[in-house]
Amino acid sequence: MRCPAFCFFLASAAAILPHNAILILVDVDQYTYYIDSSQIENKISGSTKTILPVHIHGMLTDMDAVLQIVDQYNLKVIEDVVGF
Secondary structure: OEEEOOOHHHHHHHOOHHHOOOOEEEOEOOOOOOEOHHHHHHHOOOOOOEEOOEOEOOEOOOHHHHHHHHHHHOOEEOOEOOOO
16 A cells, blocks of 8 residues: 555554555655655555555645556555545
């Protein structure tokens, strides 16, 4: 699972542990602190199944860019809307 390096108290990341998934952190955009969609593809491997963008403080991640990558690699997306 790919997740932004800036997560709310790592609760987003901890949610995958009971499922024996391996967490790979993706760098965040220096201005928004949300997952940097330009960095997602660098972290995708053959075992990647899911991308977990985190929306924090009422601000949305650039989901158009995330969904384009999800479609291209046939992945799943699970959104964390903490702070809404």
